[in-house]
Amino acid sequence: MGRSPSTISRELARNSDDKGAYRATTAHPLAYERASRPKPAKLVTNVVLRARVELDLEKKYSPEQIAGRLRDDYSDDPEMWVSTETIYQSLYVQSRGALRRDLAKCLRTGRGLRQPNRQGAQRKNRVLHDMINIVERPAEADDRAVPGHWEGDLIIGKANASAIGTLVERTTGYAMLVHLPEGYKPAQVAPALTAKIQRLPAALRGSLTWDQGVEMRDWKQVRMATDMAIFFCDPHAPWQRGTNENTNGLLRQYFRLVWDERCRDRAGRP
Numbered sequence: 001m002g003r004s005p006s007t008i009s010r011e012l013a014r015n016s017d018d019k020g021a022y023r024a025t026t027a028h029p030l031a032y033e034r035a036s037r038p039k040p041a042k043l044v045t046n047v048v049l050r051a052r053v054e055l056d057l058e059k060k061y062s063p064e065q066i067a068g069r070l071r072d073d074y075s076d077d078p079e080m081w082v083s084t085e086t087i088y089q090s091l092y093v094q095s096r097g098a099l100r101r102d103l104a105k106c107l108r109t110g111r112g113l114r115q116p117n118r119q120g121a122q123r124k125n126r127v128l129h130d131m132i133n134i135v136e137r138p139a140e141a142d143d144r145a146v147p148g149h150w151e152g153d154l155i156i157g158k159a160n161a162s163a164i165g166t167l168v169e170r171t172t173g174y175a176m177l178v179h180l181p182e183g184y185k186p187a188q189v190a191p192a193l194t195a196k197i198q199r200l201p202a203a204l205r206g207s208l209t210w211d212q213g214v215e216m217r218d219w220k221q222v223r224m225a226t227d228m229a230i231f232f233c234d235p236h237a238p239w240q241r242g243t244n245e246n247t248n249g250l251l252r253q254y255f256r257l258v259w260d261e262r263c264r265d266r267a268g269r270p
Contacts, residue, residue: 042082043090043098049080050098053087057103060253063087128212128219131232134240141207147171148206151244152193154184154215155251165193166251168244169204175247186217197226207231209241 001008014034015027043050049070056066063084074080090099091107141149149170154163165178178196182188197205205228210216212232223230233240 041090041098042086046079049082052080053082053090054099054103057087057099057106060106060257062107062249062253128214128216128232131212131219132230134209134231134233137207137209137229137231141170141209144171146206148204150206150208151241152208152210153241153244153248154180154189154213155248155255156184164251165189165196166244166248167196167208168247170243173243173247175251177251184215186215189215190218190221194222194225197222197228202227209233209244211238211241 011027012022015030016022017026043053052070053066056069061069066087067082067084070081087099091101091104137149140146147169150167151170152165152167154165156163163180163184165180165184167176167178168174176196178189178192180188180192197208205226207229208222209231210219210233212235216222216230216232219230219232222228238245
């Protein structure tokens with residue numbers, strides 16, 4: 001049937017009659033009734049779980065980290081599990097507001113409201129000359145079996161005034177930062193990126209995957225100088241560089257905390 005045995009087992013347990021017989025015509029209205037009736041949110045009814053989630057948010061953990069840690073810490077207690085989306089909805093959706101609203105400021109974005117993705121005409125497609133699409137990347141890079149395949153991007157600073165380049169190895173998660181003190185235009189990114197990659201042994205220069213940002217206009221120069229294949233993601237597909245995106249989120253959080261600490265020191269506050 002194309003479903004896991006556990007899925008079928010749960011369906012039979014929920015919708016079979018007292019004699020163990022299962023009929024789809026009977027199961028459907030039962031399932032509809034269960035789905036449509038109002039249910040209290042898990043973070044409302046489970047006070048211990050809510051307290052743990054709020055504590056982790058105050059520690060600047062992301063909802064993804066919180067959900068993962070709960071499954072590790074309470075592997076035998078599903079009542080202490082919660083999905084990432086449930087945490088977001090509890091912060092942003094008024095009807096699901098089990099968590100304190102001020103905790104939204106603890107998220108890496110720091111936003112009090114959820115921002116929708118840009119749609120249609122708001123998006124601008126970027127096309128780099130003769131770029132090689134990610135579909136041509138070797139299979140060994142896709143399955144992460146062999147180290148030496150990297151993902152890269154820029155972390156842009158406040159008011160677009162500064163940037164740091166990031167390189168993350170797909171197999172190990174090892175990250176390198178590319179210093180861009182003069183700016184992040186193509187003429188500045190290419191030499192800095194080349195110098196950083198050239199520090200790697202040849203065996204670890206398998207490939208680099210980047211998005212279609214204009215900062216990579218001179219990607220051919222980087223490829224020739226490093227002898228490293230370079231591939232580009234599809235537009236609006238950050239999940240194709242998922243390892244790099246996650247690392248960048250952690251780095252943004254770290255740099256924000258460092259900046260806040262420096263501001264407190266300068267102000268002479270405890």
